[in-house]
Amino acid sequence: MGIGAIIMLVVGATLAASKAHRRMEVGDDITALWVGVLFTIETAILVIGNPWIWAGWTFIGTMKMIFKPGPELLERAEQSPPVVHQISIILSVLFSGGFFALFQWLR
Numbered sequence: 001m002g003i004g005a006i007i008m009l010v011v012g013a014t015l016a017a018s019k020a021h022r023r024m025e026v027g028d029d030i031t032a033l034w035v036g037v038l039f040t041i042e043t044a045i046l047v048i049g050n051p052w053i054w055a056g057w058t059f060i061g062t063m064k065m066i067f068k069p070g071p072e073l074l075e076r077a078e079q080s081p082p083v084v085h086q087i088s089i090i091l092s093v094l095f096s097g098g099f100f101a102l103f104q105w106l107r
Helices: 003-025 029-048 053-069 071-079 083-107
Strands: none
Touching: 003 029, 003 083, 029 053, 029 083, 053 083, 071 083
16 A cells, blocks of 8 residues: 555544544544444445445435434534535535545555
């Protein structure tokens, strides 16, 4: 595995740890644990490198954002127009695809 891919994993781990820490500060330990589990699954998908598995995982995440959003996403959606929320979902999918492609290229 190349140094670029390792750096991407370290940055992703740092972001996941930061999110888990924020959740633990408000006493939501279950969600903090869930953040760690999701990071592990996402890392496994990146290392496996199968675009169909990535597409399925991203589709599931997108459907969750649309039909069963978390409290943070609901709060952001209420503060902005519906178009901004829709663009946010689209950008999330595009960012995920770009991250997957860059990781595969760097490894």
